Amino acid sequence: MKNSDKRKEIMQAALELIAEQGFHGAPMAMIAERAGVGAGTIYRYFESKDALIAEIFSELERTVVESLMQGYSVDRPLRDRFIHLSTWIIRYFVDHAIHFRFIEQYMNSPYGVCLRRERLLGEARDIDLFRHLLQEGIDRKALKDLPLALHFALAFGPILSLLRDHILGFLVLDDALIRKAVEACWDGVRRQDGPG
Amino acid sequence: MKNSDKRKEIMQAALELIAEQGFHGAPMAMIAERAGVGAGTIYRYFESKDALIAEIFSELERTVVESLMQGYSVDRPLRDRFIHLSTWIIRYFVDHAIHFRFIEQYMNSPYGVCLRRERLLGEARDIDLFRHLLQEGIDRKALKDLPLALHFALAFGPILSLLRDHILGFLVLDDALIRKAVEACWDGVRRQDGPG
DNA sequence: TAGATCGGAATGAACGTTCATTCCTTTACA
DNA sequence: TGTAAAGGAATGAACGTTCATTCCGATCTA
Numbered sequence: 172m173k174n175s176d177k178r179k180e181i182m183q184a185a186l187e188l189i190a191e192q193g194f195h196g197a198p199m200a201m202i203a204e205r206a207g208v209g210a211g212t213i214y215r216y217f218e219s220k221d222a223l224i225a226e227i228f229s230e231l232e233r234t235v236v237e238s239l240m241q242g243y244s245v246d247r248p249l250r251d252r253f254i255h256l257s258t259w260i261i262r263y264f265v266d267h268a269i270h271f272r273f274i275e276q277y278m279n280s281p282y283g284v285c286l287r288r289e290r291l292l293g294e295a296r297d298i299d300l301f302r303h304l305l306q307e308g309i310d311r312k313a314l315k316d317l318p319l320a321l322h323f324a325l326a327f328g329p330i331l332s333l334l335r336d337h338i339l340g341f342l343v344l345d346d347a348l349i350r351k352a353v354e355a356c357w358d359g360v361r362r363q364d365g366p367g
Numbered sequence: 368m369k370n371s372d373k374r375k376e377i378m379q380a381a382l383e384l385i386a387e388q389g390f391h392g393a394p395m396a397m398i399a400e401r402a403g404v405g406a407g408t409i410y411r412y413f414e415s416k417d418a419l420i421a422e423i424f425s426e427l428e429r430t431v432v433e434s435l436m437q438g439y440s441v442d443r444p445l446r447d448r449f450i451h452l453s454t455w456i457i458r459y460f461v462d463h464a465i466h467f468r469f470i471e472q473y474m475n476s477p478y479g480v481c482l483r484r485e486r487l488l489g490e491a492r493d494i495d496l497f498r499h500l501l502q503e504g505i506d507r508k509a510l511k512d513l514p515l516a517l518h519f520a521l522a523f524g525p526i527l528s529l530l531r532d533h534i535l536g537f538l539v540l541d542d543a544l545i546r547k548a549v550e551a552c553w554d555g556v557r558r559q560d561g562p563g
Numbered sequence: 564t565a566g567a568t569c570g571g572a573a574t575g576a577a578c579g580t581t582c583a584t585t586c587c588t589t590t591a592c593a
Numbered sequence: 594t595g596t597a598a599a600g601g602a603a604t605g606a607a608c609g610t611t612c613a614t615t616c617c618g619a620t621c622t623a
Contacts, residue, residue, distance in 0.1 A: 177573095193477065199609060200575095209574040211611075220609065279475045281389065288535060317547055320538040321529065325551050328524030333517065339484060342516040351513055355521050359555030373599095394582055396601095405600035407585075416583065 178216045180206040190272035257353040268338045325359045374412045376402040386468035453549040464534045521555045
């Protein structure tokens with residue numbers, strides 16, 4: 172096994188275990204076993220468990236954003252972009268449930284809270300497609316006159332809840348349902364004076 | 368100190384510590400210290416840490432539902448009831464941030480997942496005000512023709528996101544903002560063919 | 564080429580720490 | 594004085610991390 176393979180094996184094993192069982196259910200010894208390496212070996216590649224987890228998260232974030240960027244066009248009307256982006260976020264996590272579960276675990280841990288604070292209060296970065304989209308909608312008065320954070324909650328809140336429900340098996344998110352859900356989210360954020 | 372006082376002290380201490388620090392940051396010794404009792408004493412009142420936590424949750428649930436029941440009238444129009452209930456849920460947790468944080472911790476732990484499964488898939492109970500409300504709206508075609516679970520996500524998802532943001536200090540949920548938020552949620556679930 | 568030598572990667576038993584829980588002594592009260 | 598409550602040190606299990614040792618492929622030497 173090559174070095175980089177071993178590194179990836181460790182990250183994959185940790186990702187799966189943490190997603191399935193939470194941070195508690197993923198001791199280093201178990202991660203090592205699933206990765207097919209010795210417990211000590213992990214420390215040749217990662218300084219600590221925290222560092223391992225942080226690295227998994229950061230790689231995950233890169234992967235997700237990359238995937239969402241594909242097929243996203245700034246030229247389409249605002250509504251189309253909103254529908255498209257929301258749809259693809261849901262589709263991505265339906266197809267990669269493990270990623271969603273890991274990110275949720277991470278975000279509900281002490282690491283994640285600091286991160287969220289930085290993200291929402293800090294400057295917008297190129298990656299924040301959704302944030303730019305909502306801000307543009309507010310500026311152009313296509314969306315309701317509400318603070319950005321509230322629009323985030325209105326658009327993202329239902330998506331998170333839905334994905335949770337889907338992954339726990341409470342409902343099945345097929346394409347038809349995703350479409351209806353995303354359009355309902357749009358109804359939540361858009362101005363109601365005209366139709367659509 | 369009376370027996371029942373000691374019991375309450377222990378529950379209150381555990382509630383606060385878990386809400387503030389998560390389950391990790393609340394070892395039994397620390398709970399005991401904050402409650403002003405010995406570590407062993409806790410076990411005179413609760414079989415185990417799990418039992419203590421479960422009991423806190425269950426009492427919390429009772430308290431919250433009781434508070435929400437007040438002033439809820441089945442006679443008002445559907446929209447009014449939706450607005451009223453959502454508003455009070457938000458107000459309650461803005462005023463009792465500790466309760467919200469504890470419930471979030473609990474729901475994101477192994478305990479909580481099983482619970483959610485039972486709740487959403489099981490029979491509706493009297494307590495599930497929101498669930499009855501949404502179901503009635505679906506039946507009477509005031510709400511969009513969507514599965515109950517989706518309506519839940521549309522109505523509850525933003526509320527959860529908002530409360531999280533508020534408690535972390537990302538925004539301030541005053542009455543004006545709560546009103547706008549709740550009305551936007553209504554736009555998400557209601558049928559769009561007529562106004563309001 | 565065969566064998567010796569080397570160096571870094573890999574290992575997993577051992578360590579120290581943390582924690583829930585137990586146990587035994589002390590205290591309070593009737 | 595006898596019984597129940599309270600206390601907190603003791604216990605043992607689980608965990609992250611370390612480190613002395615092993616392993617293995619590359620390199621050197623005769």
